[in-house]
Amino acid sequence: MTAMGTPQNNNWAKALMSHLRRDFWSALPAYIGGLVVLFWIVVALTAPLWAPYSPLDMVGARLQPPSADHYFGTDGLGRDVLSRTLYGAAQSLPIAVVVVVVGATVGAVLGAAAGFLGGWTNTIVMRLVDVTLSFPPMLLAMAVAVALGPGLKTAAVAMIIVWWPLYARLMQSQVISVKQMDHVEAAVSSGVRRFRILWRYILPLSWTPILINATMDFGQVVLLAAALSFIGLGAAPPTPEWGQMISEGAVNFYTWWIAAAPGLAILSVVLALNFIGDRVRDVLDPRSTT
Template sequence: MRRLPQAWRRLPEAWRRPLAVTGGIMALAWVVIALAAPLLAPHDPLAQDLPRLAGPGPGHWFGTDQLGRDILSRVVYGARVSLPLTLLLVALSVLIGGLLGAIAGYFGRWADEAIMRLADLVFAFPTIILAMVVAAALGPSLGNAVLAVLVVAWASYARVSRGLVLAVRGQEYVLSGRLLGFSTWRSLRVDVLPNVTGPILVLATLDMGTALLLLSGLSFLGLGAKPPSAEWGAMVASGVEVFDSWWVATFPGLAILTVVLAFNFLGDTLRDALDPRTARAIKERAL
C-alpha cells in the first residue's frame, strides 16, 4: 500500500479494484486506438494490396481477408466506426428514454399510461428481433441500424427513470420548491433530474456493451454497415464465409468482446461506487 503513488491513493476506493482498473485501461486503450487510428494502423484499411487470406505473420499481424486487406488495420479503424456510434446511441437513448420516463413519472395519469404501455410494447419483443424488423424496414445502412437499436434501447431508460422520478417526486424538497413557485419545468430540471442521474449513468455504462453488441449484430446480419467499411460486425460476418481462415472472424470478434467487457466492468464499478450499501465493503477490499 505504501509504495502506491499518491495520485492512485486519491482515487475513490471503488475505482482501485482489479476489475475497475482492467475495465478502465481497456476502455481507455480503445479510445486511444480510435483517436490515433491513422498512426497505429500499418496499412490502409480499404487497400486490397496484400496476399489474400494470409495467416497472421510479419507485415500483417492479424492476417488478411479474402480481398487482401490487412485485418489489424481494419480492426483499428473499426474502433472509429463502432465507438462513436455506440456513444451516440446510448446518449440518445438516455436522453429520449430518460426524459420520457421522467415525464411519465412526474406527470402520471395518461402521460404515464401512454409512455409506459409503449415501453411494455417494446419489451414484449426480443430486442434483436425488433431491431432487425426496424432495420429491415428502414433499409440496410449504419444510420438506420443506429435508429433501429434506439427504438428498442430507450424503453429500459424510461422504466428506470420513471421509477426514480416517482420516488424523488414525493420528496419534501420537491414540494418545497413547488410551494416557492417553481414551474413544473424548473422543478424537474432543478430538483428531480439531478437526483436521478446516478443510477441512469450506471445503466448507460452497462448498456454501452449491449448497444455495441446489437449494433454489430445488425451489421453481422447485413442490416448495418455496407461492405467496404471496416465495421467489426460486418468483418465477423465475412469471416464466417471463410471458416478455415480463423483469423478473419476472430480478431474483430475479440475487439467486440474487449469493448463490451470494458464497459461492463466500468458499469459495475460505477454502480458499486454510487451505491452506499456496497461502498463500505469496497473500502475494505480496495487495493
C-alpha cells in the same frame, strides 16, 4: 457518521494513506477500463497513422493465418485484419456512443416525465414502452433499418428505437420510488415548486442507474450493431466495421483469425465499460454514501 471526530494528529497521515490505498485498489479496474477506452478513442481518431496497411486494399494472399507480416492474418479478400480492426474503431465506436447517449437521454426524459406527472402521460409513455419491448429487439431493429434503407446511420436510428424503452422504464420506476421518499414529501409540504422538486430533489437521486446501465449497455449496442451489419443492414461492405468483420469470419471456423481481432476489440471495450460502470455504481449509489 464515522468521520465526525477529528482523528488524532499522529494518526491522521496514516489514516489518509490507508484510505487512499484502499480506494486505489477498489478503483483499479475502473482505471484500467478508462485506459482501454482511451486507447480505442485514440485509435479511432488516428488509425491511419498506425495501421500497417490500408483497410480496403488487398495486401496479401487470401485467408493467411497470423504471421509476422499480418499479425492477425488476412481475410477472404486478402485484406489485413489488424488494419481493418483499427480502422473499424472509427465506425463502431461512434455509433455505439450515439445510440447509448441518444437512447438514454430520450428514455430518461420520457421516463422521468411519465413517473413524475403520472396519469395520462404515464399511461401513454409506458404503453409505448410495452409495445416496443414486446417485439424481439433484433426483429424491430431489422424492420426499422429495412424501412429506412441500409446504412450505418439508419442502423443507429433503428437501435435507438429499440433501446430507449429500457431507459424509460428504468427512469420511470426510479422517479416513482424517489418521489415517495420522505425528503421529497417534506419538500412538497414546505412549498417547494413542482418543477424544482423534479429538478433538485428527484432527478439527482434518479439518474445514476441510467448512467450505470448506459455504461453497461454500451457493449450490447456494439454487439447489436455487429448483428445488424452481419445481416447486411449496418455498415455496407467494404467499410471496415467490427460486426461486419465478425460476420465474415464466423462463416468458416477454420479461419478463426478473421473474427478474432474484432472480437477481442469488442470484448475489451465491453469489459472496460463494465469496469467503469461498476465503479460508477459504487461511487454514486446513494445507499453506499457514508
